[in-house]
Structure formats: structure tokens, C-alpha cells
Amino acid sequence: MKIVVFDPRRHRRTGFACGHDGLDDYLKRYASQTLRNRLARVYVAEDDEGKVLGYYTLSAASLGCDELPESLPKYPVPAVLIGRMASDRQARASGLRIGSHLLIHALKQALRAADVIGIRCVIVDSKPEAVAFYRRFGFIPLTEDGLKLYLPVSTIKALDGRDD
Ligand SMILES: CC(C)(COP(=O)(O)OP(=O)(O)OC[C@H]1O[C@@H](n2cnc3c(N)ncnc32)[C@H](O)[C@@H]1OP(=O)(O)O)[C@@H](O)C(=O)NCCC(=O)NCCS
Numbered sequence: 001m002k003i004v005v006f007d008p009r010r011h012r013r014t015g016f017a018c019g020h021d022g023l024d025d026y027l028k029r030y031a032s033q034t035l036r037n038r039l040a041r042v043y044v045a046e047d048d049e050g051k052v053l054g055y056y057t058l059s060a061a062s063l064g065c066d067e068l069p070e071s072l073p074k075y076p077v078p079a080v081l082i083g084r085m086a087s088d089r090q091a092r093a094s095g096l097r098i099g100s101h102l103l104i105h106a107l108k109q110a111l112r113a114a115d116v117i118g119i120r121c122v123i124v125d126s127k128p129e130a131v132a133f134y135r136r137f138g139f140i141p142l143t144e145d146g147l148k149l150y151l152p153v154s155t156i157k158a159l160d161g162r163d164d
Pocket of ligand 1: 018019020023083085086087092096097098099101125126127129130132133136
């Protein structure tokens, strides 16, 4: 399994099914448009034949003052947003840990961005049933419903063995 930038001409995604029609539809119908319009980067986990096993999207974002917890400053904070993440149900069953690989890839991409521009944290808009998945990686709930979560870049750097 490899994680690469989504290429609509090459990646096979017709049978992709993660359990959420909206996330499946997005990959099949809207992901290429999103890429073209530079609204997000879309990364896919692919097998040797270019079949999509999972994907996620990454964009720039800003957290408004009203969304910020005590631990963050009281002015808008630049962030990287993981807008969508999904793994194919069938592929999931084969124990490839696609979600973990995608999430770690996303966090590394965020670190790369944070080396170039100011990024304070990674945020994610989660489905209710996936909150526990993000919490396992240390994400902290931002909103009362717990569906928006964040992970400080300083935490990711520490996990990556960096102290800069
Ligand atoms: C959430 C999702 C991306 C996780 O991907 P995955 O391929 O199942 O992830 P992994 O196999 O790497 O799982 C890593 C660990 O998290 C656990 N896990 C996976 N999904 C979980 C969930 N929804 N809640 C809690 N734990 C979860 C796994 O059991 C595994 O645990 P282990 O380390 O004890 O074995 C995937 O389940 C999915 O596509 N769900 C449907 C769409 C969705 O909800 N997307 C996220 C919101 S945008």
C-alpha cells in the first residue's frame, strides 16, 4: 500500500465503500473537482493496481476566537484541516490499518506545512462514530458535540521526535 496524491485519471474508485455514502460519493464525483479548484489536497492509499483503499483531504483553515479552548490564544489560529477521511470496508477487513497510515501521513504533511508557514494545530471534522478513532491519536475535542477535534503541532513534533 502506498499513499500518494489522488490522480483521477489513474485511481480506480468505482467500488469504494466506507460505510458513509457521502464520503464514497465525494471520492467518486467531487474529489477531482476539489483538487482542480485547489480547495483541498486529496491523498489516497492505493494498492499495486491503483485501486483506492482509503483517502483523506487536507486544507488550510483558521480557528475563530469563539472556537478556541483556554489553551489556545484568543486570536484566530492558523490550522490544517483534515476534512474527510475514509477507508474501504473490505480493505479494512484485511488488517492493513489504512486509517492509521492515512492519519499519520496527514500529520506528517501538516508538519511539513508548519515548517514553511505558521500552523498551530491540526483540526478534524469527525463523524460521530469516528471520534474514538481520532481520540486514540491524542486529538482533543474542540466543540461541545465533540465532532471537531484538534491536535497541537507541538504535540505532533514531540511524537515525531522533534523539539524545534
Ligand atoms: C474511521 C476510519 C477512517 C478508520 O480507518 P481504519 O482503516 O478502520 O483504521 P485502522 O485499521 O488503522 O484502525 C486503527 C485502530 O483504530 C480503531 N478504530 C478504527 N475505527 C474506529 C472507530 N470508528 N472508532 C474507534 N476506534 C476505531 C481500530 O479498531 C484500530 O484499533 P487497534 O489499534 O486496537 O487495532 C474508518 O473506519 C472509516 O472509513 N470509517 C467510515 C468513515 C468515517 O467515519 N470517517 C471518519 C470521519 S471523516
